[in-house]
Amino acid sequence: MKLKQLEGLLGNLEQISCPKIELEQYPTSAHIASRTLFSAENSFGDVSGKVVADFGCGCGTLGIAAALLDADYVVGVDIDAQSLEVALVNAEDMEVDLNLMQCDINNLKWRGQFIDTVIMNPPFGTRKKGADMNFLSMALKVATQAVYSLHKTSTRDHVKKMALRDCNATSAEVLCELRFDVPQLYKFHKKKVVDIAVDLWRFVPPKDQEGVVKTFSLPQ
Amino acid sequence: MRLLTHNMLSCNIKGVTNGFPLRIEAEKFMEKEVDFNIDFLKSIFSKIEWTALVEAAQSLGYNELPEEVVDSSSMLESSDFLKKFHHALLELHLEEGALICPETGRRFPVSKGIPNMLLHEDEV
Numbered sequence A: 001m002k003l004k005q006l007e008g009l010l011g012n013l014e015q016i017s018c019p020k021i022e023l024e025q026y027p028t029s030a031h032i033a034s035r036t037l038f039s040a041e042n043s044f045g046d047v048s049g050k051v052v053a054d055f056g057c058g059c060g061t062l063g064i065a066a067a068l069l070d071a072d073y074v075v076g077v078d079i080d081a082q083s084l085e086v087a088l089v090n091a092e093d094m095e096v097d098l099n100l101m102q103c104d105i106n107n108l109k110w111r112g113q114f115i116d117t118v119i120m121n122p123p124f125g126t127r128k129k130g131a132d133m134n135f136l137s138m139a140l141k142v143a144t145q146a147v148y149s150l151h152k153t154s155t156r157d158h159v160k161k162m163a164l165r166d167c168n169a170t171s172a173e174v175l176c177e178l179r180f181d182v183p184q185l186y187k188f189h190k191k192k193v194v195d196i197a198v199d200l201w202r203f204v205p206p207k208d209q210e211g212v213v214k215t216f217s218l219p220q
Numbered sequence B: 001m002r003l004l005t006h007n008m009l010s011c012n013i014k015g016v017t018n019g020f021p022l023r024i025e026a027e028k029f030m031e032k033e034v035d036f037n038i039d040f041l042k043s044i045f046s047k048i049e050w051t052a053l054v055e056a057a058q059s060l061g062y063n064e065l066p067e068e069v070v071d072s073s074s075m076l077e078s079s080d081f082l083k084k085f086h087h088a089l090l091e092l093h094l095e096e097g098a099l100i101c102p103e104t105g106r107r108f109p110v111s112k113g114i115p116n117m118l119l120h121e122d123e124v
Helices: A003-010 A030-042 A061-068 A081-094 A131-142 A153-166 B003-008 B038-045 B050-059 B079-091
Strands: A051-055 A073-078 A099-102 A117-120 A146-152 A171-183 A193-204 B023-031 B092-100 B107-111
Touching (some): A003 A030, A003 A061, A030 A117, A030 A193, A061 A081, A073 A081, A081 A099, A117 A131, A131 A193, A146 A153, A153 A193, B003 B092, B038 B079, B050 B079, B079 B092
Parallel strands (some): A051 A073, A073 A099
Antiparallel strands (some): A171 A193, B023 B092
């Protein structure tokens, strides 16, 4: 599939009708989602034939993109039931299989090292402090091969330090800088559209993750 | 919810050590055809907790899986076995029901095929 084709398909997805500000629900644009998954597959082979998890999947954009690029099995996790309902409809419309579950990312407990790649557009931590790092920490525990994540460019040094030093990631690389269009979604948004600079990161998790059932929940 | 997902899920209540596998209480389940992918089946097989899969499939009315796989390398060459494995792992869907923690008895509801693993405040 070509990039433009993927971007076109993703542009037709339904979005969350009443986004919840406390969860920082922002749609991942077709532009960003298509480029993220395209890089993951074409530069690194992390999608096709792999088991992929979309953390904070929202209405399923990233997970659906992974399925369209021939991931073997895609799991989508989100805390919000309404988003998951939209994701269900989107997956049906795109005729792809998304395996969804409702869970708080801080309380994930998965066994078996099934997940090759984690993809995510996590909350930036503007409402619940540290949310972005909680997502990253969990992703690096769950993924066996790679984590793709979007974080504000302004947090670049902090993200790198957190990933390498605190989560023992084998590597942390900014693949590119993207513009994240934040539309005027919430009451406090003054402008019609605001451009936020975000980094697309690729992290490699620490080697030899334990294959036993572990409590993944993070300290409160 | 497919049984591959079920094979990954463990009770996430704090302090629970024996939370796998979750017992399935099926109210509504169905079968959805999925493309047969031999490479995927072969690569995922070693990660599957087999007894959990067999029991889960039985709770959805599918009894064709062998109770145990003794010689996996030859079983994985048998198209008959692969078809049954494929069917149980990917084509059986729990739509409505619950997943029950074996240690605490806590029920995690499944609705529209989506399990709800959200915890209450005292479970975190």
